[in-house]
Amino acid sequence: MVLLExxxxxxxxxxxxxxxxxxxxxxxxxxxxxxxxxxxxxxxAATSQNFFMLSIGNxxxxxxAEQSGMEEVYREEHPEVFYDVLRFTDDQFGIxxxxxxxxxxxxxTTLNGGQQWTKLTWSQSPKLEEGxxxxxxxxxxxxxxxxxxxxxxxxxxxxxxxxxxxxxxWQDLATLPLAQGSAxxxxxxxxxxxxxxxxxxxxxxxxxxxxxxxxxxxxxGGKTWQPIATDKAIGYASCVQYIPxxxxxxxxxxxxxxxxxxxxxxxxxxxxxxxxxxxxLFVDEQTMVASGNExxxxxxxxxx
Numbered sequence: 088m089v090l091l092e093x094x095x096x097x098x099x100x101x102x103x104x105x106x107x108x109x110x111x112x113x114x115x116x117x118x119x120x121x122x123x124x125x126x127x128x129x130x131x132a133a134t135s136q137n138f139f140m141l142s143i144g145n146x147x148x149x150x151x152a153e154q155s156g157m158e159e160v161y162r163e164e165h166p167e168v169f170y171d172v173l174r175f176t177d178d179q180f181g182i183x184x185x186x187x188x189x190x191x192x193x194x195x196t197t198l199n200g201g202q203q204w205t206k207l208t209w210s211q212s213p214k215l216e217e218g219x220x221x222x223x224x225x226x227x228x229x230x231x232x233x234x235x236x237x238x239x240x241x242x243x244x245x246x247x248x249x250x251x252x253x254x255x256x257w258q259d260l261a262t263l264p265l266a267q268g269s270a271x272x273x274x275x276x277x278x279x280x281x282x283x284x285x286x287x288x289x290x291x292x293x294x295x296x297x298x299x300x301x302x303x304x305x306x307x308g309g310k311t312w313q314p315i316a317t318d319k320a321i322g323y324a325s326c327v328q329y330i331p332x333x334x335x336x337x338x339x340x341x342x343x344x345x346x347x348x349x350x351x352x353x354x355x356x357x358x359x360x361x362x363x364x365x366x367x368l369f370v371d372e373q374t375m376v377a378s379g380n381e382x383x384x385x386x387x388x389x390x391x
Contacts, residue, residue, distance in 0.1 A: 088226075088368040088378055091133045095368060095376050096152075097383065098128035098140035104152070109370050112385060119150070119157065129223045130173035132181060134200055141173045141183055143223060149173075149183070151201050161195065161204040168193070171223035172238075175201075176231045182254050184229055184238055187215045192238075196254050213257040218243030218270065222289075225326035225341070225366035227276040235282055237309055239263070241273015241289060247309050264314040266291050266300035276326045280335035283308050286353045288340055290323035295343045298322045304353050319355035321347050325365050330388065331372040341367050341377060 088097045091106070098104040105116035119126075126142035133139065138152040139160075147168045149161035170185035170193065179200050185193030191212035197204045219242045221228045230237045236250045237260070245267040249260040266272040271293045279285035283306055290301030301322055302315035321342055330337040338349045340356070341364040347356040364379040375386040 088366060088376055088383075089131045089133045089138070090368065090370060091138050092135070093370070095370065096131060096133060096138045097378065098131050100127045102126055102128070104128065104138075104140055107376065107383065107385070109374055109376070109385060114383070130170055130183065130226045132173040132175045134175050134178045134181075136178070137201060139173060139175075139181070139201055141170050143169055143171075145169075147185070149195075149204065160201055163195075163206070169223070170195075171221045172226050172229045174229050174231060176234065176236075180253055182229070182236065184221055186220050190215050190217065192221070192248070192257075194254050198253070207255070211255060213248050213259075215240065216244045219246075222273065222275045224275045224292075227278065227326050227328075227366065228274070230277045230279045230285065232279045232282045235279075235308075237277055237279065237285065239274035239277045239287055239289070241265075241267065241275065242270050243268060245273035245289070247274075247277070247287070247312075249309060260309050261305075261312055263287055263312055264300065264303050265289050266297070272300075276324065276340075278327050278329055278338070279309075280329045284335045284352070285309055286327055286329075286338065287312065288321065288324035288327045292323050292325075292343075295323040302353065315354065321356050326367050327353075328367055328369055331369055333372070339367060339369075339375065341365060341379075346377065 095107040102119040128140045130141040142148040147163040173183045175181040181197045183195040194207040238248045245263040247260045249258045272291045274287045275289040285305045288302045298320040299317045303312040324340045324342040327340040340347045345361040346359040364377040367377040
C-alpha cells in the first residue's frame with residue numbers, strides 16, 4: 088500500500104490493484120487480466136502524480152498508472168528474478184530491490200520519475216552470502232530518510248545495508264542481533280523516524296510466537312543495534328511503522344499474532360488486536376490502513 092494524493096493505492100494477487108478513498112471509505116478495484124497479465128503484485132510505490140506496482144516472479148513487470156492509462160515501464164526475465172520492495176524518495180528517484188542473482192542483490196533505479204529504469208551491474212551490486220536474501224512480506228524491507236537508504240536482509244545472515252548516493256554504492260552497515268541462519272529467519276521490516284532513530288522487526292515466520300531475536304533498535308543511523316528484550320518483544324512481525332508526529336515514541340506493527348502498539352520507541356509492545364495483518368500504512372497521525380489475507384481495514388487512531 089502507498090499514499091497517492093491522500094488516497095491509498097494497493098496491488099495484490101491475480102493482477103489486481105485498487106484505490107481506497109479514506110474520506111468516504113470506498114474502494115475501487117481493477118486488474119490487468121485484460122492485458123494478459125497473470126502476475127501477483129507485492130511491491131508498490133508512488134510519486135505525487137503516478138502509482139507504480141511491481142510483480143513478483145519471472146518475468147518481473149513494473150507498471151506505471153496515470154490518467155492516460157497503464158504503461159509497462161520495466162521488464163526483467165530471469166529464472167531467479169524476484170523483486171521484494173519498491174520505493175520513491177521523491178518525485179524523481181525510485182528504487183526496487185530484489186532477491187540476489189549470482190549472490191548479488193538486484194537493484195533497479197530511476198532518476199526521471201519512473202519513465203526509465205536501469206539495473207545495477209553485477210560489479211555495482213551489493214554481494215550477499217549464500218542463502219542471504221530480502222523478504223517481500225510487506226514492501227518494507229527498505230527504509231529511507233532524505234537521501235539515505237537502508238535495506239535489511241535475512242536467511243543465512245541478517246544485515247543492514249546502507250546507501251547515501253541513490254543506491255549506486257552500498258555499505259555493509261551492521262549485522263543484526265536477530266534470529267538468522269535459516270531461510271525463514273531474519274529481518275523482515277525496517278523503519279526510520281529520522282536519520283538516526285530506527286527499528287527492525289522480524290524473527291522466524293515458521294515460529295511466530297518465538298520472541299527471542301525478533302527485533303532491534305538503533306539511535307545512531309543503523310551503525311549499532313540494541314536487541315528488544317525477549318519478554319517485551321512481539322515475536323515474528325512483518326511490518327512496522329512509526330506513527331507520524333509522535334517524536335519517534337509511538338509505533339504499530341503487524342504480525343500473524345495481531346496488531347501491536349508501542350509508546351516507548353519500540354522497547355516494549357502491547358497487543359491491539361488478535362487479527363492477523365501483513366502490512367500497514369499511516370495516511371496521517373489519525374488514520375491507519377492495514378492489509379491482510381483478502382482484507383483491508385481502515386483504523387482511526389485515538390490518542391489517550
